[in-house]
Amino acid sequence: xxxxxxxxLATQVAVFGNKRAFDQLVREYQSPVRxxxxxxxxxxxxxxxxxxxxxxxxxxxxIGQYRGTSAFLTWLTRIAYNVWYDHCRSRQLKVNGxxxxxxxxxxxxxxxxxxxxxxxxxxxxxxxxxALKVLRDEERSCITLQxxxxxxxxxxxxxxxxxxxxxxxHLRRGKEKLANYLRQNGYDR
Numbered sequence: 001x002x003x004x005x006x007x008x009l010a011t012q013v014a015v016f017g018n019k020r021a022f023d024q025l026v027r028e029y030q031s032p033v034r035x036x037x038x039x040x041x042x043x044x045x046x047x048x049x050x051x052x053x054x055x056x057x058x059x060x061x062x063i064g065q066y067r068g069t070s071a072f073l074t075w076l077t078r079i080a081y082n083v084w085y086d087h088c089r090s091r092q093l094k095v096n097g098x099x100x101x102x103x104x105x106x107x108x109x110x111x112x113x114x115x116x117x118x119x120x121x122x123x124x125x126x127x128x129x130x131a132l133k134v135l136r137d138e139e140r141s142c143i144t145l146q147x148x149x150x151x152x153x154x155x156x157x158x159x160x161x162x163x164x165x166x167x168x169x170h171l172r173r174g175k176e177k178l179a180n181y182l183r184q185n186g187y188d189r
Contacts, residue, residue, distance in 0.1 A: 004068075006025065006068070007066070007068035007072070009022070009024055009025050010025070010063050022060055025059075025072065029072070029073055029076055033052045033055055033077070033080050034048055034049065034052045035148060035149070036080050036144060036149060037051045037080065039132060039148055040140060040141065042129045042130075042132055051080070051083050051084060054083050055079050058082075058083065059076055059079050062079070070155075070158060074151070074158060077151075077159050078158065078161075081141060084141070127185055131178050131185075132144075132178075134177055134178075134181050138160070138170050139170045139171075139173055139177065140174065141160060142156055142160065142162075142167050142171050143178065153167050153168060
């Protein structure tokens with residue numbers, strides 16, 4: 001959807017309470033929001049779905065604050081980032097804490113039931129989830145927003161509320177950690 005169409009739909013929701021317009025926004029943007037949470041939770045689908053639902057509830061209640069100065073997805077991802085931040089703070093999660101380890105363990109269990117080609121794909125997914133687990137929260141968020149979602153540094157800064165140079169530092173350190181982890185686990189450049 002284009003920015004003008006998103007602004008039109010958001011205005012219809014804010015002014016007229018048009019739920020069908022909001023449904024269109026949800027259908028358009030639920031996949032990127034869910035993908036963001038899947039990366040943050042190291043593949044925990046249930047938690048990702050819950051956090052995505054919280055994000056859309058907050059977006060619905062605050063839709064009148066969307067002004068169209070940025071893409072709707074950028075505005076929505078900022079809400080998703082805040083939902084994730086609040087979740088971590090309320091649970092006092094750390095990057096190496098039990099919830100992420102549990103998610104990786106469940107993914108490893110699920111991988112054991114596949115065929116050889118799907119097992120190889122699952123192994124790669126597990127390795128990537130484990131690699132994301134070695135990153136600090138801020139590094140993981142910045143890496144996910146850039147490499148998975150394709151945001152530019154200035155957009156990541158707007159979403160996270162961090163200065164652009166801090167985003168660059170998180171990206172550099174995060175990429176170095178990912179490269180080192182993957183190299184140590186048998187992946188070549």
